[in-house]
Amino acid sequence: MTYPQDLREKTPLWDSNYPIRFYRNRSRMAKKDDTILNLHWHEHFEIIDMRAGKAQFHIDSRPYEASAGDLLFVPAGALHVGYNASDEDVEFVAVVFNASLLRMLHPDPVFERYMLPFLDGRAQLPAKLSASDELGAPFRRLIRESTDEFEQQAAAYELVIKHNFHLLFALLSRQFLPEKFVDKPAPLRHSESFKPLIQHIEAHLAEPLSVEQAARMVNLNPYHFCKTFKKLTGRTFVDFVNWLRINEADRLLRETEWTVTEIAERIGCGNANYFTKLYKKYKSYPPSEVRRRLLST
Incomplete structure (x- = not known):
């Protein structure tokens, strides 16, 4: 309803x-x-x-x-x-x-x-x-x-x-x-085929990957791919990729001395302003806040 x-x-x-x-x-x-x-x-x-x-x-x-x-x-x-x-x-x-x-x-x-x-x-x-x-x-x-x-x-x-x-x-x-x-669980025919895709995304975060390209990797049309992907992960494909990128960016902010611009390029967000906006969307604070907190500890 x-x-x-x-x-x-x-x-x-x-x-x-x-x-x-x-x-x-x-x-x-x-x-x-x-x-x-x-x-x-x-x-x-x-x-x-x-x-x-x-x-x-x-x-x-x-x-x-x-x-x-x-x-x-x-x-x-x-x-x-x-x-x-x-x-x-x-x-x-x-x-x-x-x-x-x-x-x-x-x-x-x-x-x-x-x-x-x-x-x-x-x-x-x-x-x-x-x-x-x-x-x-x-x-x-x-x-x-x-x-x-x-x-x-x-x-x-x-x-x-x-x-x-x-x-x-x-x-x-x-x-x-x-x-x-319990007796008749939902078919898992797509689950195994999605594992290599997720591993590919994790290993190539900086490389662009469209919904159409990802769908071809698991032999589904884009509509069924998007529907199945969200069912399996709880996120849309774009949200999932951005979520992985921001988590990697958060790690780099804490563990390296790279600039925000360098980290943005490292995860595939060449525009530093867009990266800052995306980071704030997922973390509720800008990337500069991470460095500020590290310096104050």
Whole structure:
């Protein structure tokens, strides 16, 4: 279903390597039926972790009562809104993340069998897990540990969160993935053919490679190539190449004394201004900031 663009939430620019945010929402002095989550939708997944109070959330027009300890899973693209269900204060954590957080750089048949069905929409998670349901305990623990990591931001917190969410979806798959996906996993005929392409891209980052050229390398037409590539990696082909280039540029900024212009040429972005714009898009700060931080340590 397609919803109006004016209800689409404009997600803040985030680090493309760790596309996840934790929003702690508190409604003090809220009255019954007050809106605690405005009507919106976005292309990302969302998990609502109720911490206090009672609320009613509508997910794609279906109402769900929620109280402390309940978990709600909002599919990507689902319209959702929340209201206070009492005159008490309400608190919940909204975890918003993109499927690319969990995608594998190189196609993995186990990943494709157990996790990909949830990420590409072929399988749906339960809309709600109640606090009284013992099945929800390990999922709640992982989500709350990740929330603490995000808020405290100790060293390597990003890796801990990413690890927790891989484990979270592995356990969700074990519990809720329909047997038809386990018994008859999606065909993997394209996965192996994409591995040499990805290796080629990594080894020749500075060389231009069009969608048409890449499609020919895996014997697909451009339309099916783009569709399959995004399904396997969670990114468009152009986004994936740019992401690899910026990651390599980040390494060179930290480990070499090359100028920004030299690094831009090294990764195939001959125009230093375009490189700076692209780097800022993926990292949320300019390349000069990396050198400045290194000098200040």
